[in-house]
Amino acid sequence: MVAHKDVVLGLLGASAGLSGLLLVFLGFVVGAYGGLAGDTPKSIKKPLRTTGWVLLIAFAIGLVCVAVATIWLIRLNGGNGLYVATVTLFLAQVAALAVATVWTLRELLWD
Numbered sequence: 001m002v003a004h005k006d007v008v009l010g011l012l013g014a015s016a017g018l019s020g021l022l023l024v025f026l027g028f029v030v031g032a033y034g035g036l037a038g039d040t041p042k043s044i045k046k047p048l049r050t051t052g053w054v055l056l057i058a059f060a061i062g063l064v065c066v067a068v069a070t071i072w073l074i075r076l077n078g079g080n081g082l083y084v085a086t087v088t089l090f091l092a093q094v095a096a097l098a099v100a101t102v103w104t105l106r107e108l109l110w111d
Contacts (some may be wrong), residue, residue, distance in 0.1 A: 004083050005073070011090045012069040018097055019062035025104045026055040034110060051107045058096035065089035 032041045069086045072078035 008069050008072050008083065008086055010061060011086055012066060012073070015065040015069065015090055015093055018093055019059055019066065022059040022062060022097060022100060023057055025100060026052065026059065028108060029055060029104060037069050047107055051104055054103050055100050055109065058093065058100040061096050062093045065093055 018057075029048055030054050033045065033052070063102060065086060068082055068089060072082040072086055075082070
């Protein structure tokens with residue numbers, strides 16, 4: 001049986017890595033948004049802003065997962081509630097990453 005500490009350590013590292021990947025996607029969107037002319041209509045800017053928010057929400061889920069996992073580790077077996085929260089947040093982050101990836105690719109590559 002795998003110890004909870006090993007699971008939390010693994011999820012901590014994986015969540016931090018996935019958060020970094022989300023920042024790369026966010027950089028693409030910010031770069032595309034920054035490349036628009038100042039007089040670009042809001043109807044053109046809005047989809048990029050929405051994509052930025054989707055990525056930011058997914059990134060925030062990852063940061064919360066990292067924070068909860070860290071708290072669990074600091075408290076030395078921080079309890080079942082924090083353990084379940086860490087696992088749940090990680091699964092939510094993976095789902096959010098999938099949504100954010102498809103959303104970003106749809107926005108940047110497909111017309």
